[in-house]
Amino acid sequence: MTNETIVSLDIGSQKIAGMVATVNDDILEIIGAEYIEYEEEIVQQGRVVDIENCTKYIKNVLSELEQQTNIGLPLVNISIGGGFLRGLSSSHKIAIETTRRRITELDIDNLLRSIKNVSNVPPGSHIFKILPQEYIIDDETKVKKNPKGMFGSSLGALVHICFVLDNPLENIFQCIKNAGSEVDQVYPHSWSAAEALLSDEEKKSGVIVIDFGKGTTDFLIYLDGNLYGTYSMRCGGEYIDKDLSRILNISAESSCEIKKQYGWCNYPVLIEQKSAELEKQVELRMVGTGAKIYVNADKISKIVYERTDDIIRKMVKKKIETDLKTKLHIGAGIVLTGGSSQLKGLVDYVSRIFAKPARIGAPKGILGLPASYQYPCFSAVVGTLLLRKKEMDKKYKNPEWKKKLMTSKKKVENVWKKIWGGW
Numbered sequence: 001m002t003n004e005t006i007v008s009l010d011i012g013s014q015k016i017a018g019m020v021a022t023v024n025d026d027i028l029e030i031i032g033a034e035y036i037e038y039e040e041e042i043v044q045q046g047r048v049v050d051i052e053n054c055t056k057y058i059k060n061v062l063s064e065l066e067q068q069t070n071i072g073l074p075l076v077n078i079s080i081g082g083g084f085l086r087g088l089s090s091s092h093k094i095a096i097e098t099t100r101r102r103i104t105e106l107d108i109d110n111l112l113r114s115i116k117n118v119s120n121v122p123p124g125s126h127i128f129k130i131l132p133q134e135y136i137i138d139d140e141t142k143v144k145k146n147p148k149g150m151f152g153s154s155l156g157a158l159v160h161i162c163f164v165l166d167n168p169l170e171n172i173f174q175c176i177k178n179a180g181s182e183v184d185q186v187y188p189h190s191w192s193a194a195e196a197l198l199s200d201e202e203k204k205s206g207v208i209v210i211d212f213g214k215g216t217t218d219f220l221i222y223l224d225g226n227l228y229g230t231y232s233m234r235c236g237g238e239y240i241d242k243d244l245s246r247i248l249n250i251s252a253e254s255s256c257e258i259k260k261q262y263g264w265c266n267y268p269v270l271i272e273q274k275s276a277e278l279e280k281q282v283e284l285r286m287v288g289t290g291a292k293i294y295v296n297a298d299k300i301s302k303i304v305y306e307r308t309d310d311i312i313r314k315m316v317k318k319k320i321e322t323d324l325k326t327k328l329h330i331g332a333g334i335v336l337t338g339g340s341s342q343l344k345g346l347v348d349y350v351s352r353i354f355a356k357p358a359r360i361g362a363p364k365g366i367l368g369l370p371a372s373y374q375y376p377c378f379s380a381v382v383g384t385l386l387l388r389k390k391e392m393d394k395k396y397k398n399p400e401w402k403k404k405l406m407t408s409k410k411k412v413e414n415v416w417k418k419i420w421g422g423w
C-alpha cells in the first residue's frame, strides 16, 4: 500500500483528538496530531449534546491538522462508545448443497447474510459490524483465514456482531458533515484502543481492555484469540469528581484536581498498610462562601475508591462474569487505558479484584507519534488509524476486491444514502 492518507477522530467527553497518517510501502507514519479540550458541555457521557459547538471543535481540529499536513481531509474515521453500542459473539452455520466442492466467496457472503437476517437487532439500532472470528468447516475444522477454496459440506462461523443506536451515531455524523468532512469508517472505541495496545499473544492468552475515560468506560474481552464481547457504559472518571464535589461542597475543577493528586483507589490496601499517604492534609475552598476547609487524603481516597469500585467491580467485572458464565481465562490479564487509567493505585486495585495481572496501556512505538501523545487518553485515536490501515491492507491483498472496488463503492454510497437520509 503506497501513498494513502488516513485520518482519525476521537470525539470524547473531555476532548476531541485527531490524527493524520500516511501509509507508504506498508509503513504507517503519523504526520499530524491535534487535540482540544472543551470549554463547554459539548459531549456528555460519550454523546453529543451540542451539535453546533461540537461542529466548531471538529472544524478547529481538522483545520489545524490540514495546516500541519498541507493535505485536505475530506474523509475521517471515527471510534464510538457512549453506551450506544454492544457487540456479542455467536455461532452460525449454513449447508453447502453439493458435497465435495470448494467453498466459494458466494458461500461466505450467504453465511454472513443469513447471520444478518437471524440477528435480533435492538429497537432503534442497526448492525454496523459483523466480524468473522473463525470459520468452521464440516463442524470440526476451524480456520481463522477466509476458507474460500477449501472443500466442505457445511460452513459455519463464530462471528462478533456489533449493534449501534441510530440517533447518537447520526448526531456525530451530522457534526462531521457540518464541519465539511464525511465519515469513512466507524469502529467501536474499545476495538481502537485494543488495536493500539495489544499483541496477538495477549489476545490468544485472553485479555480484557478497559478504556476508562471521562464520561464513558468502554471495554472488550479476547478469549482464545477471538473477540468475545464489546461493551460501552455511560460512566467514567467524572462520576468520581461529581461525588467529591457533592460530598465536600467544592467545585468540579477542584474535585478533579484532588482526585488526581490525593485519590488512591486501592484505599483498603493503604489502610491496611497504615500508609502515610492517607494522612496528607489538603486545603480546599467551599463553593459559594469560598470558606477554607481542610480534608485529609484518607477521606478523598475513600470516595475515589468507592466510586471506582462501582464502575470497575460492580459494573465492568460483573457484566463480563454474567455474560461469560464460566471462569475467566485471561492469562494476559487486564490492560487499562483512557485518561482515568492514571488514577493513583488503579493497577494494584484492578489486579486484586480480578486476581490477574494488570498494566496501563498507552500508544507507543509508532513512527511519527509525538511524545506528548504517548498517553492512555490517546490510545483510541491512534488505534483507529491502525484499524483502518489493517482493513485497507486486507482489501489490497485481495485482487478480487480491486475488481469489485468501483461497483461496491457505488453500492455502499447508495446504502448510506438510504440510511443517513441521502447526504
Ligand SMILES: Nc1ncnc2c1ncn2[C@@H]1O[C@H](COP(=O)(O)OP(=O)(O)OP(=O)(O)O)[C@@H](O)[C@H]1O
Pocket: 011, 012, 013, 014, 015, 016, 045, 046, 081, 212, 213, 214, 215, 216, 217, 236, 237, 238, 256, 259, 260, 338, 339, 340, 341, 342, 343, 344, 376, 377
Ligand atoms: N492523572 C490522572 N488521574 C486520574 N484521572 C485522570 C488523570 N488525568 C486525567 N484523568 C481523567 O481522565 C478523564 C479524561 O479521560 P479521556 O481523555 O480518556 O476522556 P475522553 O476520551 O475525552 O472521554 P470519554 O471516552 O469518556 O467519552 C477525566 O475524567 C480526567 O479527570
Ligand SMILES: [Mg+2]
Pocket: 012, 013, 211, 213, 214, 338, 380
Ligand atoms: Mg475516550
